[in-house]
Amino acid sequence: MGEGTGDRRPLASRNTRWAQALARRMTSLSVTPNQISQASMVMAALAGASFWLSGLGSGGLRALWLILAALFCQLRLLCNLLDGMVAVEGSKGEADGPFWNEFPDRVADILIFAGVGYGIAEPGLGWAAAAFAVLTAYVRELGRATGNPSDFGGPMAKQHRMATVTAAALLSVIEVLWSGSSWVLTIALWIVAVGAAVTALRRGLNLIRQLKARG
Numbered sequence: 623m624g625e626g627t628g629d630r631r632p633l634a635s636r637n638t639r640w641a642q643a644l645a646r647r648m649t650s651l652s653v654t655p656n657q658i659s660q661a662s663m664v665m666a667a668l669a670g671a672s673f674w675l676s677g678l679g680s681g682g683l684r685a686l687w688l689i690l691a692a693l694f695c696q697l698r699l700l701c702n703l704l705d706g707m708v709a710v711e712g713s714k715g716e717a718d719g720p721f722w723n724e725f726p727d728r729v730a731d732i733l734i735f736a737g738v739g740y741g742i743a744e745p746g747l748g749w750a751a752a753a754f755a756v757l758t759a760y761v762r763e764l765g766r767a768t769g770n771p772s773d774f775g776g777p778m779a780k781q782h783r784m785a786t787v788t789a790a791a792l793l794s795v796i797e798v799l800w801s802g803s804s805w806v807l808t809i810a811l812w813i814v815a816v817g818a819a820v821t822a823l824r825r826g827l828n829l830i831r832q833l834k835a836r837g
Contacts, residue, residue: 630710631774633781635703642711648704649712655705659722662701666730669694670737673791673807677741680802685795691737692791698730699784724763727780731755734787738811742804747811754818755783761825770832773825778817786810786817 635641648658669691676687705723709715716722732752739748758779762772776782790810797806 630706631772631780633703636707641703641707645704645707645711648708649714653708654716655709655712655714655719656716656722658701658705658708659726662698662705663726663729663733665694665698665701666726666733669698670733670735673734673737673741675741676794676798677743677804681799684798688791688795688798692788695734695784695788695791698734699781702727702780724759728756728759731759731780731783735811735814738787738807742807742811744808744811747808747815751811751815751818754815754822755780757822758818758825761822761829765825765829765832768829768833769836770829773828775825775828776817776821777824778814778821783814783818786814 672687672691672694676684676691679687709719709723732755735752735755736745736748739745739751742748755778762774766772778786787810790806794804794806797803
């Protein structure tokens, strides 16, 4: 339910006072963990659209879209944090929680990285980053399906991907106002694509070793 019990992504932010206070507030309302998970897809769609629209504008307007994209990326992560806390700590998990815990994340990765790709006129690179991001989660879930603990290792797990693209969006504001180019986001997409591919390979090799050791 939510992010699961006993097999949750380790997040330092989960233990912060502000997160716990916000989770308690959300728990006291008639908001369900599934609704929070669904909201993360909306945030991701807004982030992807903002990245795409940034490529259609210039100057201050383009900078504004990039700032909004960074904001929506972080709101996506906030939803990802709160859905699990409301489900587990708030004891509001639902029977279909495991689906809504995983499915929106895969949609969110695709929407955000494809949006970045179209925004910088490199759609193929954006889709590559999205594909490898989804692959990292597939290998993790494959591990769980074979009775192994979830592997949340990097170097490009979900929080690392969002940190990379958020930082790139904010740095791109300076780049846009300075030169109007998009090298920062291009480099960021390459980092995510290659890093996610390495992450999937690393998790896959770990899983193979676990399966062999168990057999």
